[in-house]
Structures are given as C-alpha cells and as structure tokens.
Amino acid sequence: MSTPVLYDVQGPRAKRRVLVASLVGLAALVLLVLLAVQRLADNGQFESRLYEPFLDQPDLYDRLRAGLMNTLTAAAYALVLASLLGIVLAFGRLSSRWFLRLPAVAVVEFFRGVPLLLLILGIFLSFPLALSIDLSALQALVLGLTLYNGAVIAEIVRAGVLAIPKGQSEAALAMGMSRGQLLRLVLLPQAVRIMLPSLISQLVVLLKDTSLGFVIGFEELLRTGGQVVQVLNNPLQMYVLIALVYISINGTLSLLATWVEGRQRRTVTTSATLAPTEAGAVL
Amino acid sequence: MDAVLDNLDVFAEGFTRTVTLTLLAAVGALLLGTLIAAMRVSPVPPLRWAGTAYVQLVRNTPLTVVFFLVVFGLPEVDVILSFFQFAVLALSLYTAAFVAEAVRSGILSVPSGQAEASRAVGMTFGQTLRLVVLPQAFANIVPPLASVFIALLKNTSIAGAFFIFEGTQSMARLINANGDQAIAILAAAALAYLGLSLISSALFGLLERRVTVSR
Numbered sequence: 001m002s003t004p005v006l007y008d009v010q011g012p013r014a015k016r017r018v019l020v021a022s023l024v025g026l027a028a029l030v031l032l033v034l035l036a037v038q039r040l041a042d043n044g045q046f047e048s049r050l051y052e053p054f055l056d057q058p059d060l061y062d063r064l065r066a067g068l069m070n071t072l073t074a075a076a077y078a079l080v081l082a083s084l085l086g087i088v089l090a091f092g093r094l095s096s097r098w099f100l101r102l103p104a105v106a107v108v109e110f111f112r113g114v115p116l117l118l119l120i121l122g123i124f125l126s127f128p129l130a131l132s133i134d135l136s137a138l139q140a141l142v143l144g145l146t147l148y149n150g151a152v153i154a155e156i157v158r159a160g161v162l163a164i165p166k167g168q169s170e171a172a173l174a175m176g177m178s179r180g181q182l183l184r185l186v187l188l189p190q191a192v193r194i195m196l197p198s199l200i201s202q203l204v205v206l207l208k209d210t211s212l213g214f215v216i217g218f219e220e221l222l223r224t225g226g227q228v229v230q231v232l233n234n235p236l237q238m239y240v241l242i243a244l245v246y247i248s249i250n251g252t253l254s255l256l257a258t259w260v261e262g263r264q265r266r267t268v269t270t271s272a273t274l275a276p277t278e279a280g281a282v283l
Numbered sequence: 284m285d286a287v288l289d290n291l292d293v294f295a296e297g298f299t300r301t302v303t304l305t306l307l308a309a310v311g312a313l314l315l316g317t318l319i320a321a322m323r324v325s326p327v328p329p330l331r332w333a334g335t336a337y338v339q340l341v342r343n344t345p346l347t348v349v350f351f352l353v354v355f356g357l358p359e360v361d362v363i364l365s366f367f368q369f370a371v372l373a374l375s376l377y378t379a380a381f382v383a384e385a386v387r388s389g390i391l392s393v394p395s396g397q398a399e400a401s402r403a404v405g406m407t408f409g410q411t412l413r414l415v416v417l418p419q420a421f422a423n424i425v426p427p428l429a430s431v432f433i434a435l436l437k438n439t440s441i442a443g444a445f446f447i448f449e450g451t452q453s454m455a456r457l458i459n460a461n462g463d464q465a466i467a468i469l470a471a472a473a474l475a476y477l478g479l480s481l482i483s484s485a486l487f488g489l490l491e492r493r494v495t496v497s498r
Contacts, residue, residue: 006324006390006398006408006411006412006416007326007398007408008399008402010326014326018326018327021326021327021330022327022328022329022330025327025329025330025333026329029329029333035360036360039359039360039361040359040360042361043359043360043361045359110473110477113433113437113476113477113480113481114437114473114476114477115436115437115438115439115440115451115476116437116440117440117441117443117444117451118440118450118451118454118469118472118473118476119473121451121454121455122454122458122465122469122472122473125455125458125459125465126458126462126465126466126468126469127465129458129462129463129465130462130463130464130465130466131466204343208343208344208345208346209345211345211347211348212347212441214347214444215444222345222347222348222351226351235351235355236352236355236356236359239348239351239352239355239356240352240356242348242351243344243348243352246343246344246345246348247340247343247344250342250343250344251339251343254342254343
C-alpha cells in the first residue's frame with residue numbers, strides 16, 4: 001500500500017471509525033452478493049444441468065481450445081505485423097524529411113482515431129465488394145488489428161526514442177554515423193528497453209480486441225463459446241468461463257509488464273556501477 | 284460519393300445514436316468510476332479490495348465479453364432492460380474501470396505534503412479534499428480522462444453488434460446496399476468518427492485550460 005495522501009496515521013478513535021466503516025462496507029458487499037445469488041437461484045441458474053457439460057463433455061474443451069488457438073493465432077500475426085508497421089511509422093514520423101514525416105503523421109492519427117470495429121467490419125465488407133479482393137475473416141481481423149495497433153505502437157516507439165538522452169544521438173553523429181545507423185544501432189536498441197512495459201500492455205489490448213472477430217464470423221474463443229451455448233443453453237456460465245480465460249491470460253501479461261517495469265528501474269540504477277568493469281574487460 | 288451524399292440521413296441517424304450512447308455512458312462511467320476511485324483511496328480495507336478487484340477484473344476482460352455478460356447475466360438477476368439500456372450499462376461498467384484509474388492516479392499524484400500541510404493548519408478532512416487535494420488532482424485527471432472518453436466514443440461501435448443501430452452499423456448497412464462505393468462509405472464513416480473525436484478533444488482542451496492550477 002502506498003503512503004496515504006489523504007489521511008494521517010490513524011489514532012485510536014480513527015481506527016475505531018475505520019473498523020465500523022469496514023464492517024458496514026463488508027456487510028453491504030456481502031448483502032449485494034447474497035441478493036444476486038438469491039436471484040440467480042430463483043431463476044434456476046444453479047441447476048446442475050447448466051454445469052454438468054463442463055464436467056462430463058471433454059469435447060467441449062477441445063472446441064474451446066481450438067477457439068483459443070484461433071484467438072492466439074490472430075493476436076500473434078497482428079503483433080508481429082503491427083510491430084513492423086509501428087517501427088516504420090515511428091521512424092517516418094521522426095524523420096527530418098517532410099515527405100516521410102507528414103504521411104506517417106496522417107496514417108498514425110487516422111488509424112488511432114477510428115474505431116477498430118469500423119476498420120475490421122469495413123475491410124471485411126468493402127474489400128470483396130469494391131476491390132474484388134477476397135479476404136478470409138482471419139485476414140480481415142489481422143489487417144484491422146495491424147493497422148490500429150501499428151499506429152499505437154508507432155507512438156510507443158516514438159516516445160521510447162524521444163526518451164533517450166540527446167547525448168546518445170549527438171555522440172553517434174559525432175562519430176560519423178549516418179542517420180540510418182543512428183536509428184538502427186543506437187536509438188532502437190535502447191528504445192526497445194524503455195518501451196517494453198508499454199508494449200506488453202498494448203499486447204493485452206490487442207488480445208482483448210481479437211474478440212471483435214466474432215462480429216465478422218471468425219471462430220475465435222468468444223464465437224466458439226457462443227456456438228457451444230446454442231447447444232448447451234447455458235450462456236451465463238459459458239461467458240463467465242470465457243471471461244475467466246481472458247482475465248487469467250491478460251492478468252498474467254499485466255503482471256509481466258509491471259515486473260519488467262520494476263526490473264528496468266533497478267537495472268538503470270546499477271548500470272553506472274557495471275560500466276567500469278565492462279570498460280576494464282575491453283581494455 | 285453519391286451513395287454517401289444520398290444517404291446522409293442514414294449516417295445522421297447512426298451517428299446521433301453514437302453520440303447519445305457516448306454521452307449517457309460517459310455520465311454513468313464518471314459516476315461509477317469516481318465512486319470506485321473513492322473506494323480505492325479510502326482508509327476502509329474491504330472497500331479498497333472491492334475497488335481494486337473490480338478494476339483488475341474489468342480491465343482484463345474484452346468489452347465484447349462484458350456486453351455478453353450484461354445481456355445474458357442481468358436478466359438472470361431480474362434486471363430486464365432494453366438493448367439500448369443494456370448497451371449504455373455495459374459501456375458504463377467497462378469504462379468506469381478506466382475512469383477509476385485516471386481519477387485515482389490523479390489523486391495520488393498530488394504531493395502528500397499538500398494534504399499534510401492542510402491538516403497541519405487545522406483543515407478538516409472535507410476541507411482538505413475540497414480545497415486542496417481535488418482542485419490539484421483535477422488538473423492531472425482531465426488529460427487521461429479525455430483519452431478514456433475518446434476510447435469510449437470508439438467503443439460504442441461494439442454496441443452495433445448487439446442490435447443497436449449506431450454509426451458503424453449505418454456504414455455496414457450502406458456498404459451492403461451499395462457495394463461498388465464501399466470505400467467511399469468506409470471513408471465517410473471514418474471521417475465522422477475522426478470529426479467527433481476532434482470535437483471531444485477540443486472540448487477537453489478547453490476544460491483542461493480552465494482546471495489547470497499554476498503551481
């Protein structure tokens with residue numbers, strides 16, 4: 001718990017008041033949960049027929065696993081492509097030439113400002129009709145995810161590059177490196193370290209957004225769950241299960257992002273003490 | 284281009300609903316999010332835990348899944364609403380988690396010396412909050428809140444998959460009717476969203492200038 005900003009260290013009277021408030025708050029929360037459980041029970045949501053399929057139908061998990069694999073496949077394709085697009089757009093935006101900078105700015109601002117669902121649906125509907133390009137649902141989903149996340153990652157990369165101390169590029173230029181070498185050899189490797197936590201957080205967003213594939217009929221986890229529900233008729237239980245799958249994957253990724261962030265903060269402070277030994281080794 | 288110009292009324296109907304959804308859900312998310320943020324900075328442990336749990340669970344769940352849980356879950360606890368009300372509720376519940384984070388980090392970003400000093404000069408808890416902490420916190424809350432609400436504007440498109448005729452659905456209907464001009468229709472819908480988010484960022488920019496306190 002961080003240091004409380006709003007209140008002092010509590011004395012005996014404040015402690016008593018907090019205890020009373022805790023009990024009242026806890027009672028209110030428990031009451032709310034009990035009320036919900038009561039109503040769920042009244043509506044027959046705890047009948048065993050709604051839960052039995054999860055125990056005695058192993059092929060249910062095979063289908064859900066296939067859906068999850070599709071979700072992860074789409075996310076993996078989109079992550080790789082969006083990272084590449086993001087790096088290109090970021091360097092375009094950082095370029096000193098206007099004919100590279102302006103298009104990059106326009107592309108980034110456009111795709112960041114448009115709803116992802118509009119992109120995915122628009123691509124899926126209009127490409128076959130207007131351009132005679134047939135796209136599978138996976139391709140439309142990955143393309144939409146790539147364009148949107150590429151624009152977001154471009155901003156993350158740009159912020160990462162701008163966060164590097166100016167002395168780094170000055171030193172590189174003073175040594176006679178070209179601008180391309182400067183970006184590739186000096187700025188990008190350091191920017192990757194800085195932006196890794198934001199990149200992992202963006203991966204959480206990307207993974208959540210793959211669920212939009214259900215709108216265009218891509219059989220990812222959510223849509224597969226929906227199809228199973230049509231047979232088993234237990235929507236609430238199924239969607240809670242699917243929510244738990246997303247929460248556990250994304251929760252793990254979020255923890256990873258926090259861990260990387262904390263680790264980096266530590267390494268930066270120790271790098272000063274590491275430098276002399278490294279120099280000694282070179283000498 | 285004709286398909287866009289001839290069907291401006293379809294776009295108008297869709298995007299009016301997009302704006303209504305956004306405004307209603309923004310109010311709901313602001314109320315619920317502020318409540319959750321207050322729970323998370325309160326000295327009462329159970330409320331703090333409940334607030335943290337809510338934010339962590341909702342932030343890691345896709346909005347589409349939140350929609351499904353609201354649409355299929357709430358009727359089972361005897362909350363039966365129209366699809367539009369369900370959509371507003373789902374968007375509010377989801378956005379509230381992000382509003383809560385913005386408000387909480389805004390409050391925590393006020394240096395603790397400020398609250399200590401106001402207590403030292405004898406202000407009550409209410410005065411500390413009203414006169415010292417919140418005015419400074421507000422300046423730190425508005426910019427992240429602006430991005431949360433612009434994300435909400437874009438997220439209303441997901442309501443389209445749940446029987447709400449909003450901006451994205453108006454585009455889908457027009458593309459299905461005028462396939463040859465699909466790209467123009469897609470571009471027009473995208474521009475409508477860009478225009479709406481530009482307007483919202485301009486409004487938030489104005490608000491930001493008003494609430495910023497010079498330190």
